[in-house]
Amino acid sequence: MNPAEEGRGPTAKDPRQRAGLRPVRTRLAVVLLVFCMGTVAGLGWLVLRGIDAFNTANSDNLQWVLAQTDVEFLRFKVALLEAQRDPEKLAAVRRRFDIFYSRMSTLENGVSFRRLRDDADFDAPRAVVRSFLDDTVALIDGSDNRLEAALPALLDQAVVLEAAIRKLSLAGLTSFAQVSDSRREEVADTLILMATVLGLLLGGLTLLALSFYRLYRVSERQARDVARTGSRMRTIVETTVDAILVCDDRGKVIDLNGAAEALFGYDRTEAVGMNAIKLVHPPDIRAELLENQLRYIREHRRPERSERRFESEAITRTGRRFAAEISLDRADDAGERVFVVFVRDISGRKAAEAELLDARDKALAGETAKAEFLAVMSHEMRTPLNGLLGTMQLLRDHKLTEKQSDLLDQMQNSGRQLLGLVNDVLDLAKYEAGKLVPEQRPFEVSRLLEGVVETTSTLATNNGNTLHWSCSLEPGSVVLGDSRRLRQVLLNLVGNAIKFTRHGEIWIEAEKLTGPGHMAEFRVMDTGVGISARNLERIFNDFETLDSSYSRQAGGTGLGLGIARRLTELMGGEIGVESEEGEGSLFWVRVALPPAADLPAQQEPFGHLRDGAGRAVRPLSALLVEDNEINRFVAREMLKAEGHDVTEAVDGQAGVALAAARAFDVILMDISMPVMDGQAAARAIRSGGGASARAPIIAVTAHALPEEVARFREAGMEYCISKPVDRAELVGMLAAIAAGGTPDGQGGPVVTGARLFDEGYLESMRDLLKPEEVDRLARKFLAETDLAVADLKVAAVKDPHLAARAHACAGSCAAFGLTGMHHALAGIETAAKTGTLSQNALKDLALLWEKSRDRLVVHLDG
Amino acid sequence: MTRILSALSLSATLLASTAMAEDLPAPTGDVLLTIRGDISITNAGDAARFDLAMLEAMNPVTITTTTIWTEGEQTFRGVPLAALMEAVGARGDTISATAVNDYAVEIPREDWVADGPIVAFEHNGAEMSLRDKGPLWVIYPFDAKTDYQTEVIYSRSIWQLDRMTVED
Structure with missing residues (x-):
């Protein structure tokens, strides 16, 4: 067997079999051993017995004894013959007789000859000899004479007896030959038995030796395995x-x-x-x-x-x-x-873990910092932009040529567009920073759609598009949802549709879907250029501006649809698009809008003033708390333009101090300021018990999230106006405050009209024209403007002719020196064009007209 | 105890023998045994002759044993061979013993020991005639040990003894 085979011997193949064989083999070996020991013991006993038997001879030299019987009889016979010739020799006869007698006695009585005596061939001649001896003893022991006389007879008998003795000794020899034979056979048998036992013993020992050899081999192999395993283990242990x-x-x-x-x-x-x-x-x-x-x-x-x-x-x-x-x-x-x-x-591993954790934290912090940076930057960009837009509005208070006014319009449009982009980026950054949370507020879907249409109609008109809307929801039904986000999504979609449609039609539809979840679907459809199939996938991605002449023409950040997707996802809804190139597109949004059972639709939280403020604005004492110089300047100028008295504070703390010392009619409070922010300042004013503790506070903020508005209210700011401050909105709000008033406020309009009316125009007109001509023009102007303002007051903000009418009206007002009206109308015109016109601005215009008209009439009459 | 006694009896025997050796009397009755050869003490020329009375005077001992020539246990009385050799001042190492029928055998010195063979003159309390293997019979204590149950020992148990020669 070569060493390789050895390792895979038959026993190695099946360990179970091997395990089963081992006890059997061992048992066999033990049995063999016991058998061998038994055999050896038995054999030993046999041999010892044999040795014993050979050691103790139970016979004399038999042949000698038998031969001596013959010899001694013959010597007796010789003695008889000699005694016949010489009587002196009688003593020798007697001695020879006695010796023969003794010999016969030995044969008859000796233990060694016992078996001979049972032999008939021996016993018959013995009896003859015995009877001769017995008969002769008397003669031998008798006198010499009688013995001498009996000698011839004794000789005769001796001749007969000789044959008997011969027979006797022969029988003895035969018998002892048999004994010898049987003893020899016995010895032979014993030897054969010994040989057999020895053979068996040898066989057993051989088996035992084989078994031991096998065991040796097995143990040797095991030892080798153990040594090998040990060496392997040692190597493993030493190399680890x-x-x-x-x-x-x-x-x-x-x-x-x-x-x-x-x-x-x-x-x-x-x-x-x-x-x-x-x-x-x-x-x-x-x-x-x-x-x-x-x-x-x-x-x-x-x-x-x-x-x-x-x-x-x-x-x-x-x-x-x-x-x-x-x-x-x-x-x-x-x-x-x-x-x-x-x-x-594991210190290395621990260090690596810590490093990894640190790197991750840093990366996360970096991401957050980036998002925050973007948010802060967008926010910061809005401040100077607001300054620009506000200043442009103020610029309209000054006399402008038509050319200048057109340029200003361009500037304002661009500025507003830029503001829109910045707002988009801010929204995106806020979303990425995880700062947006959906809100649930009751609102009316039809009013939401109305608002969207109102806002976008001017833009649509500019592109020669017709805007339609329909709502299949029950009129007046109130639902629960994030109206602000939904509105923004729809504005983005409609704005997008307008952008890519020229002289087409745009439909906005809202429909309540059947099935579970109170899903509502909003659809914005256009007959525009459409989107190719390969672009459909990516239009909801950020910064995606499709490569078409229209999109270039339309411009934009490409963020609109990305933001729409995000906001929809924020609301837990879905957004999608179907389109065919050249045919138009259909964007749809599905969101859950469960019915708000008993809740009335909440009013817009701020910014919109209702019809109640019907009275002219009295001059108010206003405290302006604003850290940014440009913003402060713009706000101050707007307030002063309305004839209000303005006190300025550069931060919250200064504002609180001023408010404590003096009773203001109204406080405009910026929210984010150094030293003390707007909320803290408002709380301090309210709880400080100072002179202005009960003055209405208007929060001026760029980021008016619903929950923030709630916090503002909690801090004591019941009004909120968003940056950039819209002049008309501010004016309206102040009018409402003046009318609803502070508890101590004086009712009734006291119009100073310092800035409302520039007498210079009327004077120069009087210089140029005859008084009756001026009077005629003025009356015509008053009548026309009365009609125009009344018309505008009730006009829909989406009315495509509104901008043109405002423009025409603005021109007449400027001619008669009604600067306030001119500016207001110009603002409306711009707003109408950009789709940002609010109904309130038109209502505020009516108030402004009343004041301006009064002033003009006074001058005309004077 | 028995060993001490036997030792004592042996010394007594030796003492007696020594005493006799100096003065071996002449036989008065029938001479039963004649010893010749390399001996130092004699009473008839170069021979030492013994009659029954002389043997009786040599502190005879009794052996009870079976023999292969008889049936059953037998009692023999006689003089220990060692004592007899002492009495004749035997110097050789071998005894050549011869019987009346001229049977002869050699008995080496190693057999002449205490508790060894005796030269018996009485068998079962009676003197032995020639017919009963007398007058003298060398008897080993066969039953005492197996060493005495061999054919050599049986051959040395010479009966009808009448002569001995001590040889080198």
């Missing part, structure tokens, strides 16, 4: 980077590998016999370890699976502490209990 310690039950180190020596800095000779816990762990944590992680050592038990691995701190001989992963178990083999401990230095 983990430190490995082997300790006894009491924690004494029995052995350790090279890695352990290197890691902890102890020589093998030093380490062996040391307490493992003292070797591995720093002193200050040992007690705690024994109390917790290494509890089982005290409890003298094997660690549970969960207890076999833990992280702890380790220390080297030189005192370097490091994070270590400890993995250990107790081996209970062969009654010897040892702990095998693996120690791994």
Whole structure:
């Protein structure tokens, strides 16, 4: 068998079979051994008995005895013959007789001859001899004379007797030959038996030897395996980077590998016999370890699976502490209990983990910082932009040529567009910063659609488009949802439709969907250029501007649809598009709008003043709290233009101080300011019990989220106006405050009209024309403007002719020096063109007209 | 105890023999045994002759044993061979013993020991005639040990003994 085959012997193939065979073989060997021992014992007994038998001869020399009988009889006979010739020889006869007699007695009585006596061939001649001896004894013992006389007769008898003796000795010889034969056979049998037993013994021993050889081979192979495994294990243990310690039950180190020596800095000779816990762990944590992680050592038990691995701190001989992963178990083999401990230095891993965590935190912080930066930047961009837009509005208070007015219109349009873009970016940044949360407020869908149409109609008209809307929801039904976001989504979609449609039609539809979830679908359809199939996928992505002449022409950030998608997702809804190039597009939005059972539709929180403020604005004392110089300037100018008295404060704290000292009719409060922000300042004013503690406060903010508005109200700011401050809106709000008034406010209009009316125009007109001509023109102007203002007051903001009518009216007002009206109308015209015109601006115009008309009439009459 | 007694009896025998050796009397009755050869003490020229009375005077002992030539246990009385050799001052190492029927055998010195063979003159309390293998019969204590149950020993148990020659 070559060594390779040896490893895969038949026994190696099936361990179960091998395990089963072994006891059988052992039992067989034991049985054989016992049998052999028995055989040996039996044989020994046989041999001993044989030896014993040979040792104790139970016979004399038989042949000699038998031969001597013959010889001694013949000598007796010779003595008889000699005595016949010489009577002196009678004594010899007697001696020879006695010797023969003695010999016969021996044959008859000796134990050795017992078997002869049972033999008839022997016994018959013996009896003859015996009777001769018995008969002759008397003669021998008798006198010499009688003996001498009997000699011839004795000689005759002796001749007869000789034959008998011959027979006797022959019979004896035959018999003893048989005895010899049988004894020889007996010996032969014993020898054969011995040989057989020896053969069996040899066989047994051979089997035993074979079995022992086999056992030897097996154990040799096992020893080789053990040696091989041991050497492999040793290599593994020595090459592993983990430190490995082997300790006894009491924690004494029995052995350790090279890695352990290197890691902890102890020589093998030093380490062996040391307490493992003292070797591995720093002193200050040992007690705690024994109390917790290494509890089982005290409890003298094997660690549970969960207890076999833990992280702890380790220390080297030189005192370097490091994070270590400890993995250990107790081996209970062969009654010897040892702990095998693996120690791994994981300080590197820990450091890498910490670094990774740090990097992630930094990256996240970076992302947040970027989003915040974007939000702050957009916000900051709005401030100067508001300044620009406000200043442009103020510019209209001055005398402008038509050319200048047109340029200003352009500037204002561009400014508003820029503001829209900045707002888009801000929304996006806010969304990315995770600062947007959907809100649930009751509102009417039809009113929402109305608002959207109102806002976009001018723009639609400009592009030669017709805007239609329909709502299949019940009129007046109130639903719950985020109206502000929904409005923005629809504005984006409609704005988009208008952008890509020329001289076409745009439909806005709202429909309540059947099925669960109170889903409502809004559709914005156009007959525009449409979108190619390959572009459909990406139009909702950010910064996606499709490569078409129209889109270039339309411009834009490409954020509109991206924001719409985000807002829809924020509301938990879906947005989608169907389109055919050249035919038009259909954008749809599906959101859940559950019916708001008993809640009335909430009024818009701010900005819109209702019909109640019908009276002219009296001059008010206003406190303007604003940190930004440009904004402060714009607001101040707007207020002053209305004839109000303005006191300025550059931050919240200064505002609070002023409000405490003086009773203001109204306070305009910016929200984000250094030192003290608007909310804190408002709270301080309200709770301070100062002179203006009960004055109405208008929050001026760029970011008026619903929850923020709620907070403003809570802080005591019942009004809110968004930046950029719309002049008409501000004027209207102030009118409402003046009318509804503060509790101490004086009723009734006191119109100073300083800025409302510039007498210069009327004077120069009088210089040019005859008084009756001027009077006629003035009356015509008054009548026309009365009609125009009344018309505008009730006009729909989406009325396409509104801008033109406002424009015409503005021109007449400017001619008669009605600067306020001119500016207001110009604002309306611009607003109408950009679709940002509000109904309130038109209502405010009516108020302004009343005041302006009064002033003009006074002058005309005077 | 028995060993002490036998030792004592042996010394007594030796003492007696020594006493006799100095003065071996002449036989008065029938001479039963004649010893010649390398001996130092004689009473008839170069021979030492013994009658029954002389043997009786040599502190005879009794042996009870079976033999292969008889049936059942037998009692023999006689003088130990060692004592007899002592009495004649035997210097050789071998005894050549011869019977009346001229049977002869050699008995080596190693057999002449205490508790060894005797030269018996009485069998079952009676003197032995020639017919009963007398007058003298060398008897070993066959039953005492198996060493005395061999054919060599049986051949040395010479009966009808009447002569001995001590040889080198």
